[in-house]
Amino acid sequence: KNQVEQSPQSLIILEGKNCTLQCNYTVSPFSNLRWYKQDTGRGPVSLTIMTFSENTKSNGRYTATLDADTKQSSLHITASQLSDSASYICVVSGGANQGGKLIFGQGTELSVKP
Amino acid sequence: DAGVIQSPRHEVTEMGQEVTLRCKPISGHDYLFWYRQTMMRGLELLIYFNNNVPIDDSGMPEDRFSAKMPNASFSTLKIQPSEPRDSAVYFCASSFSGGPLDEQFFGPGTRLTVL
Numbered sequence: 001k002n003q004v005e006q007s008p009q010s011l012i013i014l015e016g017k018n019c020t021l022q023c024n025y026t027v028s029p030f031s032n033l034r035w036y037k038q039d040t041g042r043g044p045v046s047l048t049i050m051t052f053s054e055n056t057k058s059n060g061r062y063t064a065t066l067d068a069d070t071k072q073s074s075l076h077i078t079a080s081q082l083s084d085s086a087s088y089i090c091v092v093s094g095g096a097n098q099g100g101k102l103i104f105g106q107g108t109e110l111s112v113k114p
Numbered sequence: 115d116a117g118v119i120q121s122p123r124h125e126v127t128e129m130g131q132e133v134t135l136r137c138k139p140i141s142g143h144d145y146l147f148w149y150r151q152t153m154m155r156g157l158e159l160l161i162y163f164n165n166n167v168p169i170d171d172s173g174m175p176e177d178r179f180s181a182k183m184p185n186a187s188f189s190t191l192k193i194q195p196s197e198p199r200d201s202a203v204y205f206c207a208s209s210f211s212g213g214p215l216d217e218q219f220f221g222p223g224t225r226l227t228v229l
Contacts, residue, residue, distance in 0.1 A: 032215055043118070043205050043220030044157070051215070089157065093215075101170065102218065104157040 002027040004105035006090050012111045017080055021108045023073040023090030034091040035064050035075045038107070044089055047075070080112045118221035120206050126227045132194040135224045138187055139208030147218060148181055148191050149205040157205070163189065164212055196228045
């Protein structure tokens with residue numbers, strides 16, 4: 001069964017600290033992995049997208065890594081800010097014959113405290 | 115472009131009533147997706163369209179749910195009759211080509227509460 005699992009479910013950190021969110025997936029075939037940020041009351045917004053040949057990709061203070069062999073990804077947030085408080089969702093896309101279908105993880109709820 | 119537009123933003127209705135959610139995708143996008151988000155199940159794909167044609171509706175929970183896309187700039191998701199377990203946030207998203215690397219842009223969502 002195609003699944004995406006994230007950990008931890010929730011995380012509280014102090015402003016300025018770093019944190020790392022984890023994602024394991026069992027989706028096959030695999031095309032790419034995305035990290036989305038979802039602010040409260042808003043739709044998800046894409047942070048990064050990586051294909052199987054990419055190991056790391058950065059977007060400002062966000063750095064995503066991908067190990068296609070172990071089917072694991074992580075999202076590292078550097079020097080956290082209060083505005084980073086949101087849900088972070090790991091999303092996997094299957095092969096081309098699946099059209100635009102995405103498989104979503106349950107998300108990690110991050111709270112950054114002053 | 116204003117992005118994906120959804121209406122209403124909030125809907126409160128009573129069990130048994132018909133509910134219609136509306137979506138306007140980004141102009142020029144050929145793919146449109148309807149999702150449902152709950153605390154228990156996260157985001158789930160309900161149905162998606164390509165060039166106004168439904169491609170995969172395997173995520174639609176039951177016959178009470180129906181979706182249409184009469185033209186490239188408008189889609190509806192209808193629930194009839196509604197039940198309390200339908201309470202969730204419903205998102206519409208669109209993408210340019212629907213390819214595996216294509217980014218999906220999400221609307222702000224409609225929060226549905228069925229009493």
